[in-house]
Amino acid sequence: MNFDLSDEQKMLADQARTMLSELSTPDRIRHLIDSGAEWDEPLWRQLADMGFLGAAIPESAGGLGMTELDLGVISEELGRANASLPFFSSIVLAAEAIRLAGSEAQQQAWLPRLASGEIVACFAYAEGPGGWSDSAIKAEFAGGKLTGTKTPVADAGIAQLAVVLCRSGGQQALALVELDQGEVTREKRQSFDELRAHYALHFAGAKAELLGDGGADAGAVIAELFDRAAVQAAFEQVGAAHACLDMARNYAMDRQIFGRSLASFQAIKHKLADLAVAVELARSNAYFAAWAAGEAPAELSAAAAAARLTGLRAFEMGARENLQVHGGIGYTFEGNCHFYYRRERTLAVSLGSRQYWADRLLASVPASDGKAA
């Protein structure tokens, strides 16, 4: 048994952290918001050059063929930096969907271009307040055409390709749609997260193709895709929660109040101790879930759900209490707490909110111990 990252993974984390701390600074992030940018494109090129985009894409499809845990290390650092990048949309969801469900030809056509960063893909699953429950999905694929509206879709403004959860012959299916065509309209929505743009995508008989042979029900693939993506979301939450902890701790150490350091007050110490525990617990679940994704598939579903619940709790506490420790400064644009405060809600509801993961986790426990109660 060995429950730690390898030396190579620690180096990967250092490499990613150093690069992101130099390039994705708070000044840079504020500039992106002020200029209405939808992403940090130069940073995306850097990630591509370092091989991060293709980390978990198979070598045969232009990637590095690394593990979910390696990808998790990168996700954690992206979360820590609160980077404005379509990594979760394009790599964690869309590329993974193509890898899991795509035909050999589809994989060869798209994965190398996603791994190199040449194109960006988005993943369109929800349809308004009904989310992506079976009854909510109305987008219809028939005869090579897709019709319907998906919303909200993250990063759809910069994407050339969409993987779309739709219906085909009454069953759930995943379709590939190139977005640069007249039958697709992108309607920008007001996004709560200022570092991740969201769109409504309208398809009016857009040219599309199903992933894979289109014969099988996509339900099983979708469940696996969501579990795998959930692990990466949990790593992003862990990294971001840890960043909040560090920010709050450092601010409290510098800030003098009532003649002493703010960090010397037990109310602050205990708050941050609780946050530190939440972060380490969340990290432990994320590690196990990433390991299970590669080595113990039967445990992935419950492990991913547990990682989401503890990741959500750690980042929720981190985003809120970091701003609280900063006091009035936390409410200013220059205080930098708001990036995390907004991103936290994005991650909290992406792929399903708390109740969804609670149900998935509880499904792994037999409701009875076999004894008469």
Add this chain to the structure above:
Amino acid sequence: MDFNETAEEAAFRAEAAAWLAEHAPRHVLPEGVRLDDAEEAQRGRAWQRELYDGGYAGITLPKALGGRGGTAIEAVVFAEEEDKYNLPRGPYVKIGLGMALPVIAKHGSPEQIAQFVEKTLKGELTWCQLFSEPSAGSDLANLRTRAVREGDEWVVNGQKVWSSWAHLTDWGILVARSDPSLPKHKGLTFFVVKMDSPGVEVRPIRQISGASDFNETFLTDVRIPDAQRIGKVGDGWACCMTVLMGERLGTAAHAGAVEGIIHLAAATPSHEGTAYDDGAVRMRLAEALAEQRAEAHFNARLRTMVSRGEDPGAMAGMGKLSFASRNQKMFGLAFELRGLDSLAPSPDDAVMLDAHYEYIWSTVWRIAGGADEVLRNQISERVLGMPGEIRADKNVPFNQL
């Protein structure tokens, strides 16, 4: 990272399981029967002797000291297999193995090691802990029990409290103040004391659970030979730290309580179905279960650190801090699930009657072995590097406080 066992670990697990299958069943405590304390402690000694004869006593203790010389992971694997049986493993053996042995092995003389270690491993000697006092709990170094040297002996006077099983154990590990003119952490000295020494009086404390397994121990002119001093005069605090580190790591592994509450919810009728159908109930259970699993994986990370010789320091308290509150909330939830019936359940409702006991007992976990608030101070100061508490008594001689 590999959560699977290595071939060696799997082989050790198989070997341990086979040995336990052969030797454990006749030591198993009867289900649903509370034994008399003396009887349980006696059975604890017998099981410890069985472990010793089988080569499984003191798994991480060096062979030279009579242990197995195994790894931290092997100790965990053995404990997991051993936990499958309801064996007499209470404080009457655990304090000796988890506290007395580490401090004697680290700070004791060769003569003391020869005198105590093997007999403790064999279950021939059992131990209690004489640390806390009425005004020295979380602030242990505030203790007032005095040890005054007279020739080759020390004369000890004072009052100790929370001494689990002191009424049935052979020896106690004791910390006392040998020099009140020094600041409070510096004037302490560590001893081992025979519990049948003249002047040692153990009085049971009536606890909120109704049981009396903790005690007050009064020490009146107790004469302790200097040969029973552990470490140097004035080194008592360092000895205490050795003991408390063992206590912290020893409380790191907890069995799953949340699954039991899930079963209770699923067996409790509510509206058309059961209490387990309720969304709010499911959320509380799922969050607790996610945290419980995280704690198990977190403990695995700590074990990896320990097995590499790294010191997890105050991180070791994180698991207990999480567990203690969660455990209290879960058994509290059991009452809400069962509603009014939980207040006075049917005599054959063993699950709810057990929850009565556990909800009371859960308060102990939040206080003993580092209270929640002490652990939060330690984590913020030693893990996060935040400032220490303001100490009015720092560097002040104890007798001027």
